[in-house]
Amino acid sequence: MSLPQDPIILYSFLNTQLRDHYTSLDEFCRANCCDEKELVEKLSAVGFEYDREKNRFA
Numbered sequence: 001m002s003l004p005q006d007p008i009i010l011y012s013f014l015n016t017q018l019r020d021h022y023t024s025l026d027e028f029c030r031a032n033c034c035d036e037k038e039l040v041e042k043l044s045a046v047g048f049e050y051d052r053e054k055n056r057f058a
Contacts (some may be wrong), residue, residue, distance in 0.1 A: 001032045003039075007046040014039070015056050025050055 004010045015026070022028040029036040040050055048057040 001034075003032075003034060007042055007048075009046050010039075010058055011043055011046075014043075018055050023054075024052070024055060 004013050009026050014025075016029055018025065022031065025036055025039070028034075034053070043050070043057055
């Protein structure tokens with residue numbers, strides 16, 4: 001799967017995927033062969049942090 005490159009679109013895309021299809025960011029990353037640390041760093045750079053309890057970026 002090709003992930004959006006724009007961090008704001010990526011933020012929206014990931015939250016939708018996490019809400020509708022996955023119980024955790026780890027599960028999303030395993031299913032889509034992507035690097036969790038890289039995603040967290042990319043979104044952290046624009047002010048979003050992953051909340052494990054709520055399973056979303058905010």
